[in-house]
Amino acid sequence: MSGCVFCEIVAGAVPAFRVADEPDGVAFLDTRPVFKGHVLVVPRMHLVTLAELPAELLPGYFALVRRLAVAVETGLGAGGTFVAINNKVSQSVPHLHTHVVPRTRGDGLRGFFWPRTRYDDDAEALAHADRVAAALPPGA
Template sequence: MSGCVFCGIVAGEVPAFTVTDEPDGVAFLDTRPVFKGHVLVVPRTHLVALTDLPADALPGYFRLVQRITAAVETGLGSGGTFVAMNNKVSQSVPHLHTHVVPRTKGDGLRGFFWPRTRYADDAEAAGFAERISAALA
């Protein structure tokens, strides 16, 4: 869809720190991560909400989310993850996307007040993307 930044990333027209690009979706680092290694998983097709995802696409998409979740934990050595999705309300980009956020005990994340951080530079962001990508099963 014209003007959608996530569609631009899927098409390779907008730069991103891509973790994986597969038929079921694309996973890349959030540019404003809650914690470093925060990944967004999007379907290749422009859809706004989970209810727009065709039933036959659910298994592949959520298997990708599941694999990214495992890769974030393994690749970053995090104690777990927070996996979340907004539908329409609070979507900063109106394209279906699932957040996979690395968690560690005592990291300070409370409820839905998401503090944001930044990568020191592109090299640091690329390093996080590579570590997660390398851990994909």
């Protein structure tokens, strides 16, 4: 898609520090990493959110993400990884991308990047669970 920096990286028109270039996606270093070695994985086609990723592309795309999580940990000697996708909110580039961030114990990253909250009681938690379950699309 014209004007999408990730599409331009996939096409080779914009340089990037590529980690993987495969039919299921392209992975490259984030230019503003949470920690050094932070990788972004993008599908080749322009999609904005995870919901737009066709079901037939899910296995290959997430297999690539999984392999990169292993590679980041092994290749960088990290203690683990943080894997995340933003959909619309906090999505700095409107092209589906998965973050694979190396983690080490004591790295200063605490939980998620936002404050945590609690349910008032079990009834409130159940009401939220029921609303999400009722909106769940049927499986493929």
